[in-house]
Amino acid sequence: MKRIISILLENESGALSRVVGLFAQRGYNIDTLTVAPTDDDTLSRLTLTTQGDDQMAEQIVKQLHKLIDTIKVVDLTVGSHIERELMLVKLKASDPEIRAELKSCVEIFRGHVVDVTASTYTVQLTGDSDKLDAFIDAVREIGIMEVVRSGVSGISRGDKFLRV
Amino acid sequence: MEHLSGGEIVIRALKDAGVKHVWGYPGGAALHIYDALYRQEDVEHLLVRHEQAAVHAADGFSRSTGEVGTALVTSGPGATNAITGIATAYMDSIPLVVISGQVPKAKIGQDAFQETDMVGVSRPIVKHSFLVTRAEDIAETIAKAYYIASTGRPGPVVVDIPKDVTEPSYKVPYEWPSSVKMRSYQPTNKGHRGQVKRAVKSLLSAKQPVIYSGGGVILDDASEQLVKLAQRLNYPVTNTLMGLGAYPATDRQFIGMLGMHGTFEANTAMHEADVIFAVGARFDDRVTNDLNKFCPNATIIHIDVDPTSISKNINAHIPVVGTCTSVLNEMLSIADELATEPDTKAIDAWWAKIDQWRADKGIYTASRYEPSSGDVIKPQDVIKVLYKETKGDAFITSDVGQHQMFAAQYYLFDKPRRWINSGGLGTMGFGLPAAMGVQLAHPEAQVACVTGEGSIQMCIQELSTCSQYNLPVKIISLNNSALGMVRQWQDMNYSSRYSQSLYEDSLPDFVALAEAYGHVGIKVTRYEDLEEKMRECFALKDRVVFMDIVVDKSEHVYPMQIPGGSMGDLYLNKAEKN
Numbered sequence: 001m002k003r004i005i006s007i008l009l010e011n012e013s014g015a016l017s018r019v020v021g022l023f024a025q026r027g028y029n030i031d032t033l034t035v036a037p038t039d040d041d042t043l044s045r046l047t048l049t050t051q052g053d054d055q056m057a058e059q060i061v062k063q064l065h066k067l068i069d070t071i072k073v074v075d076l077t078v079g080s081h082i083e084r085e086l087m088l089v090k091l092k093a094s095d096p097e098i099r100a101e102l103k104s105c106v107e108i109f110r111g112h113v114v115d116v117t118a119s120t121y122t123v124q125l126t127g128d129s130d131k132l133d134a135f136i137d138a139v140r141e142i143g144i145m146e147v148v149r150s151g152v153s154g155i156s157r158g159d160k161f162l163r164v
Numbered sequence: 165m166e167h168l169s170g171g172e173i174v175i176r177a178l179k180d181a182g183v184k185h186v187w188g189y190p191g192g193a194a195l196h197i198y199d200a201l202y203r204q205e206d207v208e209h210l211l212v213r214h215e216q217a218a219v220h221a222a223d224g225f226s227r228s229t230g231e232v233g234t235a236l237v238t239s240g241p242g243a244t245n246a247i248t249g250i251a252t253a254y255m256d257s258i259p260l261v262v263i264s265g266q267v268p269k270a271k272i273g274q275d276a277f278q279e280t281d282m283v284g285v286s287r288p289i290v291k292h293s294f295l296v297t298r299a300e301d302i303a304e305t306i307a308k309a310y311y312i313a314s315t316g317r318p319g320p321v322v323v324d325i326p327k328d329v330t331e332p333s334y335k336v337p338y339e340w341p342s343s344v345k346m347r348s349y350q351p352t353n354k355g356h357r358g359q360v361k362r363a364v365k366s367l368l369s370a371k372q373p374v375i376y377s378g379g380g381v382i383l384d385d386a387s388e389q390l391v392k393l394a395q396r397l398n399y400p401v402t403n404t405l406m407g408l409g410a411y412p413a414t415d416r417q418f419i420g421m422l423g424m425h426g427t428f429e430a431n432t433a434m435h436e437a438d439v440i441f442a443v444g445a446r447f448d449d450r451v452t453n454d455l456n457k458f459c460p461n462a463t464i465i466h467i468d469v470d471p472t473s474i475s476k477n478i479n480a481h482i483p484v485v486g487t488c489t490s491v492l493n494e495m496l497s498i499a500d501e502l503a504t505e506p507d508t509k510a511i512d513a514w515w516a517k518i519d520q521w522r523a524d525k526g527i528y529t530a531s532r533y534e535p536s537s538g539d540v541i542k543p544q545d546v547i548k549v550l551y552k553e554t555k556g557d558a559f560i561t562s563d564v565g566q567h568q569m570f571a572a573q574y575y576l577f578d579k580p581r582r583w584i585n586s587g588g589l590g591t592m593g594f595g596l597p598a599a600m601g602v603q604l605a606h607p608e609a610q611v612a613c614v615t616g617e618g619s620i621q622m623c624i625q626e627l628s629t630c631s632q633y634n635l636p637v638k639i640i641s642l643n644n645s646a647l648g649m650v651r652q653w654q655d656m657n658y659s660s661r662y663s664q665s666l667y668e669d670s671l672p673d674f675v676a677l678a679e680a681y682g683h684v685g686i687k688v689t690r691y692e693d694l695e696e697k698m699r700e701c702f703a704l705k706d707r708v709v710f711m712d713i714v715v716d717k718s719e720h721v722y723p724m725q726i727p728g729g730s731m732g733d734l735y736l737n738k739a740e741k742n
Contacts, residue, residue, distance in 0.1 A: 014283055014293070062472040164347060
């Protein structure tokens with residue numbers, strides 16, 4: 001099953017490569033990866049998604065925790081959580097009918113058209129990965145020119161938080 | 165406050181970290197550091213002949229003392245030559261600090277002369293690594309490196325220092341940090357009390373228990389606690405290859421090494437056990453054989469300081485994360501509180517079974533191999549004679565292959581830190597440089613490197629280092645004119661097609677070679693000479709002696725687990741299977 005793993009990492013050179021290297025070294029796959037500094041710029045928050053059963057997820061979490069730069073690790077999929085991904089899609093849109101259809105499609109998915117030319121629409125969409133997949137399926141026939149996805153970011157629901 | 169250059173700080177920080185010996189090899193990017201080294205007397209540097217040996221020597225030093233070993237190399241080829249040594253230490257969790265010179269910061273990434281991304285190259289084989297970018301950061305980084313290397317599950321730490329950071333003209337205030345604190349690194353030392361209690365109860369209720377102890381017990385100096393617990397319970401103890409010596413091999417309760425070349429009694433006891441108490445061991449594939457057939461009836465109690473070792477290969481029913489010493493101590497005190505005794509009747513019956521296995525098919529029964537005679541010297545007998553001549557009290561380092569297994573099987577280690585081998589990585593060439601490190605740490609002790617004519621040639625250049633620093637190690641080379649373990653596998657799995665495992669007539673005259681380095685060479689070809697020559701070898705206390713012992717090349721290492729089988733599925737010799 002899909003796992004969303006969140007890591008609080010020292011914002012130091014080489015820290016990210018250790019995380020990525022660990023996955024290669026131990027034979028785990030990374031499906032998506034996002035990383036950026038937090039409100040405290042000595043810390044990075046990294047979210048990655050991978051596939052694995054409970055035992056594998058446990059090993060991944062333990063191995064990540066073992067990295068010296070890692071401060072905290074949590075498998076968000078174990079509890080209730082919020083998952084978001086940002087996607088930018090450039091679509092072929094020269095035909096007025098298609099432009100209308102696209103606009104309604106974007107509305108249904110609560111996206112925004114963020115750039116327009118005579119022949120293209122660029123759409124911005126946020127949501128969980130399933131929603132973004134569904135949008136791609138919906139517009140595939142119309143003509144996708146380019147897709148950019150940020151990868152998943154996640155946070156747990158309720159009172160739980162990941163902080164030093 | 166004192167002002168020092170980066171190069172001076174490196175050496176001063178080593179001194180303040182308690183380092184007395186550094187093994188290394190100079191080169192361009194490390195020259196500022198080497199110049200600082202020249203201008204002081206607190207830290208002694210030992211010049212090796214190849215950087216791999218510097219790391220192995222520091223490693224042998226560490227394994228035999230428990231202290232952190234230190235190596236110093238230059239950038240590029242110096243750094244990459246050190247890699248095999250670092251990987252060896254990493255696989256066996258040996259605490260080392262390896263300092264490497266790096267090209268100046270401004271040249272990093274420009275494919276400069278002798279540039280290698282050392283932090284990148286070493287990343288998968290270090291516990292941690294640092295690239296130091298300011299002279300001001302050197303002391304703190306070195307303090308962190310020693311702290312990380314020696315705490316939790318130990319391991320090698322690389323500190324890569326660009327040349328401009330050690331620049332002599334740039335002086336900064338020097339202060340050695342009084343303590344190291346890292347928010348991202350706080351290893352768990354003490355086991356969870358509830359879990360420890362469960363472990364004790366489970367252990368006390370066992371009817372067919374086995375204590376399976378590994379290198380972690382030695383690394384944490386927990387041998388005394390292990391012996392106390394085992395003897396209080398009267399349970400059988402088996403040690404892994406890395407754990408030999410943690411429990412005295414000559415004690416009745418010791419049932420030998422387990423695993424691929426473990427004893428029949430240890431492997432069979434494991435297979436039939438109802439409770440396995442694993443302490444400081446990691447269920448390595450060279451122990452377990454087929455994971456699906458592993459110890460089907462056993463409740464697994466697993467103590468390890470590294471959470472990732474627990475339930476990695478074999479699911480632990482009762483996991484305890486903590487250091488071996490603290491958890492074993494706590495187990496002993498809980499056992500006192502509980503005032504429950506083991507089921508003596510069941511344990512006696514269990515011992516009766518084990519003793520029967522030991523008597524019938526044990527490794528020390530006479531029928532395990534054909535005896536030596538005349539010009540047929542059995543490698544096993546060489547180890548037995550070595551054991552006898554050194555009264556079982558030598559430090560034995562080894563290389564990798566058949567000789568390593570024979571040494572592990574037939575040299576009975578009664579003390580921890582006496583058996584020094586590359587268990588995890590299996591590094592040929594480890595033995596001689598490791599022996600130098602051991603001899604340096606224990607100048608009065610007998611130090612022997614058990615090797616073969618294959619392995620010894622991988623680091624034979626260190627015979628020269630032995631001369632320079634008067635390190636009178638004894639080299640016990642089992643010469644079967646073949647890569648013995650490769651040949652054994654070729655016999656067993658490839659219909660004796662000896663693909664590239666033979667040297668034909670290309671082997672050197674090892675006696676002449678030893679003499680060329682200023683040492684003593686002794687060749688033994690007949691069994692009846694073996695004891696006397698061995699005695700002669702160890703009588704030469706202050707000399708390096710190279711014993712070139714021609715052994716039976718057809719000999720295989722047995723027992724050997726049958727691939728795909730359970731722990732107890734073994735070849736006992738060329739004809740006998742269990």
